[in-house]
Amino acid sequence: MFESAEKIIAGNWKMNLLPGEGLLLVNELVNNLEVQKTKVILAPPFPYLSELSKKLKSKPGFYLAAQNCHHKSSGAFTGEVAPQMLKAMGVEYVILGHSEQRSLFGESDEWIAKKIQNALIAGLNVIYCCGETLDDRDAGKQFDRVRSQVQTAFNKFPSDRLDQVVIAYEPVWAIGTGKTASPEQANEMHAHIRDLLAAQFGKNAAQTVPILYGGSVKSGNAPDLLSCPDIDGALVGGASLVADEFIEIVRSAEKL
Numbered sequence: 454m455f456e457s458a459e460k461i462i463a464g465n466w467k468m469n470l471l472p473g474e475g476l477l478l479v480n481e482l483v484n485n486l487e488v489q490k491t492k493v494i495l496a497p498p499f500p501y502l503s504e505l506s507k508k509l510k511s512k513p514g515f516y517l518a519a520q521n522c523h524h525k526s527s528g529a530f531t532g533e534v535a536p537q538m539l540k541a542m543g544v545e546y547v548i549l550g551h552s553e554q555r556s557l558f559g560e561s562d563e564w565i566a567k568k569i570q571n572a573l574i575a576g577l578n579v580i581y582c583c584g585e586t587l588d589d590r591d592a593g594k595q596f597d598r599v600r601s602q603v604q605t606a607f608n609k610f611p612s613d614r615l616d617q618v619v620i621a622y623e624p625v626w627a628i629g630t631g632k633t634a635s636p637e638q639a640n641e642m643h644a645h646i647r648d649l650l651a652a653q654f655g656k657n658a659a660q661t662v663p664i665l666y667g668g669s670v671k672s673g674n675a676p677d678l679l680s681c682p683d684i685d686g687a688l689v690g691g692a693s694l695v696a697d698e699f700i701e702i703v704r705s706a707e708k709l
C-alpha cells in the first residue's frame with residue numbers, strides 16, 4: 454500500500470472540449486471542490502495548459518498534467534512538445550505510455566522509457582500507464598504483460614527519482630468501454646505492480662509510489678475501487694469531462 458493517506462484523482466480529458474467548454478468545466482471544479490487529502494490532477498489538451506496553469510496556481514490541491522511529451526528537449530521534431538517546455542509553463546505532471554498512444558501511434562515500451570527519462574530530467578512527475586489487452590487477459594497473460602511493460606519502462610530508472618513517479622494501471626479492455634475491472638482484479642494487479650517495484654527498488658521505496666486505477670471509473674464505482682488497499686487513486690477519462698461526475702469521484706476519495 455502507498456503509505457500516504459492522500460489519494461490522487463486525475464482527469465484525462467483526451468482530445469475533448471473546446472476552449473470555452475474546458476474553461477467552464479475548470480471553473481465548476483475549482484468553485485465546488487475543496488480538497489484536504491486528495492490531489493486533483495487535470496490533464497487537458499496542450500493548447501489549454503497555459504490558461505489552466507494560471508487558474509490552478511492559486512487553488513490548493515490542484516495540479517496540471519500534459520497528456521504526452523517528447524523524449525528530447527528541443528530540435529527538429531515537428532508537432533512534438535518537449536517536457537522542458539511544459540515545465541516552464543507550470544505543468545507538474547505528464548501522462549506517458551497511455552494505451553491510446555501505444556495502440557494508435559505504435560509507442561513501444563523502449564520509446565516510452567526514453568520519454569520517462571527526459572521528463573524526469575525536465576523536473577516533471579510522470580504518470581506512467583500500463584495495462585493488458587483483452588487477448589492478454591483471456592490467455593491468462595495479464596501479469597506477464599504488465600511485468601514486461603513495467604520492467605522495460607523502469608529498467609534504467611534512477612531510484613532517487615522514484616518520488617517523481619505515479620503508475621496508472623489501465624486494462625485496455627476497460628478504457629472507454631463501460632467495463633470496469635472489479636475491485637479484486639484491480640487490487641490484485643496493483644499488488645503485482647508493487648511487488649515488481651519492490652524487486653527493483655526495495656520494499657520501502659516501492660511503498661512510496663502511488664498506483665492509480667483507470668478504465669471506466671465513474672462516481673458509481675469509484676468508492677469500491679478507491680477503498681481497496683492497493684488502489685491509491687484513479688485516472689479518469691470520460692467521467693472527468695462531466696463536472697458533477699468528477700466532483701463526486703473526488704468527494705468519494707476525500708471521504709476515505
Ligand code: PGA
Pocket residue numbers: 465623627628629630631667668669670688689690691692
Ligand atoms: P475512461 O478512460 O475513464 O474513459 O475509460 C480512462 C483513460 O483512458 O485514462
